[in-house]
Amino acid sequence: MRLIMWKTWFILTFFTVQTSTQQLGTGCPSGFVKYNGNQKCYGFVASQTTWASALEYCSIVGGTLPQITDANIQAFLEAQISSRYKESNYVISTENNYHYHYIMDNGIDVRGQTSITFEVMACNDAHIALSKDNGVDSRDTYEIVIGGWGDHQSVIRDCKQCAHMDTNVQQQHPIDCQNYSSFWVSWTNNVIKVGKGNDVGKQTFLTWNDTAPHDVNYVAFSTGFGATGKWKVKRGNYNPGLFWIGASDLASEGNWLWLPSKQKFSYSNWAPTEPDNINYYEHCALIDLHRGYKWSDDNCEERRNFICETIPNDEGNEVIGK
Structure with a gap:
């Protein structure tokens, strides 16, 4: 069927x-x-x-x-x-308040997609939420932290502020206060991956296979813990x-x-x-x-x-x- x-x-x-x-x-x-x-x-x-x-x-x-x-x-x-x-460019600002900004509000629809690429400029604690429901980060949400803990550690969590399912401490200072850094995030076949650059699947530094997965329909960005951020997202028809x-x-x-x-x-x-x-x-x-x-x-x-x-x-x- x-x-x-x-x-x-x-x-x-x-x-x-x-x-x-x-x-x-x-x-x-x-x-x-x-x-x-x-x-x-x-x-x-x-x-x-x-x-x-x-x-x-x-x-x-x-x-x-x-x-x-x-x-x-x-x-x-x-x-x-x-x-x-055809490609559109979006710039999103996030405050030092650990409040998620759902990019659907900017017209960036990831439903039916399995990855997103973006650039972020922040001193530390770039947070990405992958949610089942728009505007809801309290349930059915994977949380990714890039450059947390003073820009020294990155993690995947199975919910907001939950246990770390994968941790990377090898990539010291992955983000920067003055310059944009490029990353991608994918969610295919129950596997959450995070990598550097614009080539999805390349330079992976975080991976987690969720045995009890939920759908990812919406993406959100956040900063906090002493940092504000600017995010750039390019969305093409391909x-x-x-x-x-x-x-x-x-x-x-x-x-x-x-x-x-x-x-x-x-x-x-x-x-x-x-x-x-x-x-x-x-x-x-x-x-x-x-x-x-x-x-x-x-x-x-x-x-x-x-x-x-x-x-x-x-x-x-x-x-x-x-």
């Missing part, structure tokens, strides 16, 4: 929201754009899912995740993502801006293939130090919008945006049901 509902959602979302890019007469599904270089159609999906689920969703339109076999295809995909991407492609080394570590064709690489566009297989879990490839559209390996179970590739249908645009 859940799979049927997801498929229905995918069809309704993909084939209605994406209609601004409909290419009449190309033989591509509605919402796809045709690349004449290889006579393929490409669709760009803002919703997030795992690598395997993305592959399945692409099969609904008779396609697969993209096989990027030369620099021209890569450049085409970059241009298409860039033309569609979030987190990481797009699954059809490459994997699941069968053999380091032997990257295009799946399901099992074709070996004739071209690659890895970012510096990639693929790095952090924690030995990263076996699926993606395009990272925030790293100049370079490729990175990632945990296949993370929820990302994705691209579908299919062959044009000579009979016209509509292929569903045929």
Whole structure:
């Protein structure tokens, strides 16, 4: 039942929201754009899912995740993502009162998302709440503290001011009074993670697997204990801006293939130090919008945006049901 509902959602979302890019007469599904270089159609999906689920969703339109076999295809995909991407910037101030400010009040909606990236400038005690209900931090809330205890310790708590589920004292002075520091927080498959930088899943320094999880629908920021703070949040229509492609080394570590064709690489566009297989879990490839559209390996179970590739249908645009 859940799979049927997801498929229905995918069809309704993909084939209605994406209609601004409909290419009449190309033989591509509605919402796809045709690349004449290889006579393929490409669709760009803002919703997030795992690598395997993305592959399945692409099969609904008779396609697969993209096989990027030369620099021209890569450049085409970059241009298409860039033309569609819209980003808004928000600045939020928090007082020295340990009172959570829910970012939904600023129009930042994380429902249906599994991560957030942000920058914070504070001397100490940057607090993040991940809540089930908007404006309610007294129950069903994970609490993250970055740079607490005089900017010497960071923790994940299973509720506000509750026991520490993970603690990091190695990252001394993770935040700064005068400069912004970048972080990400993710909540996927019952696992809460915190890391430095803008690349979700990289430079992780806090992790906790909750065996009795609750939903995360709302995010809030707070400072206190002698500190005020300023927070910057960038929200794009593609979030987190990481797009699954059809490459994997699941069968053999380091032997990257295009799946399901099992074709070996004739071209690659890895970012510096990639693929790095952090924690030995990263076996699926993606395009990272925030790293100049370079490729990175990632945990296949993370929820990302994705691209579908299919062959044009000579009979016209509509292929569903045929």
